[in-house]
Amino acid sequence: MSASPFNSEHVGEWASFGPKLKGKPTPEQRVALAERKEKRTAMKQRLFEELNDPKWTEKKIEKELDRLMEEQEKAAERPEYLDGPSGTRDFYPPEMKVQRWLFDNFRKTAASYGFEEYDAPVLEHVKLYERKAGEEIVDQMYNFTDKEGKHVTLRPEMTPTLARMVLNKTNLVTGEVRLTLPLKWFSIPQCWRFETTQRGRKREHYQWNMDIVGVNHVHAELELLAAACQFFRGLGIGPDVVGIKVNSRAVLEAVLSKHGITKGQKDKSDGGDVFAKACVIIDKLDKIGGCAVTDLLGEIGVNADSAADILKALEAPTVDQLSEHIGGETEAVGEVKRLFELAKDYGIDDYLIFDASVVRGLAYYTGIVWEAFDRRGELRAIMGGGRYDRLLELYGGAKCQIPCVGFGFGDCVIMELLKECGKLPDFQESGVDYVVCAFSPELYGAACSISSKLRACGCTVDLMPTPKKRVAASFTYADQCGARRMVFVAPDEIEKGVVRIKDLRTKDKNGEAVQVDCPLDEMHTVDDLVANAAAN
Known part of the structure; x- marks a missing residue:
């Protein structure tokens, strides 16, 4: 039987859709089965396109994945602790190269816009997140009581941490920030949420956060959106592949207020914030559809006619038409229009x-919000953000009315997109500069000395602790490691005061790998020796 084209990640994704149910399903199970079928179909279609092989039909792909999943279930039991916790990832060196490359691009973009990097403990107080009750994130925390009796959690997101850090540099009595405003900060924290794992979603992920503190107008939103667009362009992801949907929470507030839903309004049944609940429900529109949104809005007291009008407003194709729906242009509508005007000047429109x-699902947003999406509609949101002018006031008190805006950009979805678009770099030849190998144990001291001299020249060096039994195998090792050059420390050359260096990536005029003998006291001249040998 030929080797399967699918790996453990494919099988894990297939298994995440859930098992086939036996017997007559309940109404809830019918909904789950429909979602399962939709996800399985989408995955089969995706794999069919990726394989591009007529032998692998969607039916055959389904059978193979079912077989592999069954095989995995029947496999000999192994200690559970050998697998990472569900929804987490191990980063072996090849994966770390890709992650470092991605994070370097995050940092490069942030630096080009004048942002400074910050970080904080992964452990935070639970109260920092419970102050935003009604959100899914509260139920998704990895929280526990520590040995001092403190209720703590692995951070599910970074924005409340940023708020805490800014407030620690703020006079809570006067609201004066003791740092020079505006603050332009970024971070790449690891975040944890106990949620269903699926393609592009893990229970742990890294998230590029960029925030501007102290600017109360759309210039801040514009700067953040420009940075995100520059990041996409820098990786070869154009507007034909990715779009950024923009709206305003303040505009939605005007829509909902027409139907008796105002900010701060309490739900009589549980005391929760009705407006925040409505935002969370509306944020699910793309996932569950208008009928389900209408039903959920009904549960918080919105009648069917009002729900229908709200949904109609959400379908407005332009800012002007939405403005007409809510009865005229408001300050919030004007801000959205101004943002789009400036976006043309910035070249990101x-x-x-x-x-x-x-609308974004987090309750703390107050103004313009946005989401980046892939135009094929196969992935979940790539990036999301918006204005949150009242969050620091929530934590620090009435005087701390400090305007803020920011975005979060997860690593999982963008990696899926980069793979699909073929935009990941080839790291095959991105190893060390030199592999140094001693011919025998007696020459290991000489190999150490040569390695030290090369490192002093600013080169990276892998000194082999134990040479391979065959010389050719040592050279093969260096090639497979992606090393640029191989240094073979042999007795004949050492006696002459030189060492032989083979450049694994540079060819001479005859197409052969360049080899040079470099004097032991002139290791800094290797590049010139190789260049001359290649030219002659």
């Missing part, structure tokens, strides 16, 4: 799209 249905 080709990425931006107005979408009245974008």
Whole structure:
């Protein structure tokens, strides 16, 4: 039987859709089965396109994945602790190269816009997140009581941490920030949420956060959106592949207020914030559809007619039409229009799209919000953000009315997109500069000395602790490691005061790998020796 084209990640994704149910399903199970079928179909179609092999039909792909999943279930039991906890990832050296490359691009973009990097403990107080009750994130925390009796959690997101850090540099009595405003900070924290794992979603992920503190107008949103667009462009992801949907929470507030839903309004049944609940429900529109949103809005007291009008407003294709729906232009509508005007000057308008249905699920947003998406519609949101002017006031008190805006950009979804678009770099030849190998144990001291001299020249060196039994195997090892050059410390050359160096990536005029003998006291001249040998 030929080798399967699918790996453990494919099988894990297939298994995450859930098992086939036996017997007559309940209404809830029917919904779950429909979702399962939809996800399985989407995955089969995706793999069919990736394989590009007529032998692998969607039916055959389904059978193979079912077989591999069954095989995995029947496999000999192994200690559970050998697998990482569900929804987490191990980063072996090849994966770390890709992660470092991605993070370097995050940092490069942030630095080009004048942002400074910060970090904080992964452990935070539970109260920092419970102050935003009604959100899914509260139920998704990895929280526990520590040995001092403190209720703590692995951070599910970074924004409350940023708020805490800024407030620690703020006079809570006067609201004066003791740092020079505006603050332009970024971080790449690891975040934890106990949620269902699926393609592009893990229970742990890294998230590029960029925030501006102390600017109360759309110039801050514009700067962040420009940075995100520059990041996409830098990786070869154009506006034909990715779009950014833009809306305003303040506009949605005007829509909901027409139907008796105002900010701060309490739910009579549980005392929760009705407006925040409505935002969370509307944020699910793309996932569950209008009928389900209508039903959920009904549960918080919104009648069917009002729900229908709200959904109609969310379908407005332009800012002007939404403005007409709510009865005229408001300050919030004006801000959205101004943002789109400035986006043209910044050269990013080709990425931006107005979408009245974008509200973002977090309760603390107060103004313009946005989401980046892949135009094929196969992945979940790539990046999301918005203005949160009242969050620091929530934590620090009435005087701490400090305007903020920021975005979060997870590593999982963008990696899926980069793979699909073929934009990941080839790291095959990105190893060390030199592999140094001693011919025998007696020459290991000489090999150490040569390695030290090369490192003093700023080179990276892998000194082999034990040479291979065959010389050719040592050279093969260096090639497979992606090393640029191989240094073979042999007795004949050492007696002459030189060492032989083979450049594994540079060819001479005859197409042969360049070899040079470099004097032991002139290791800094290797590059010149190789260049001359290649030219002659």
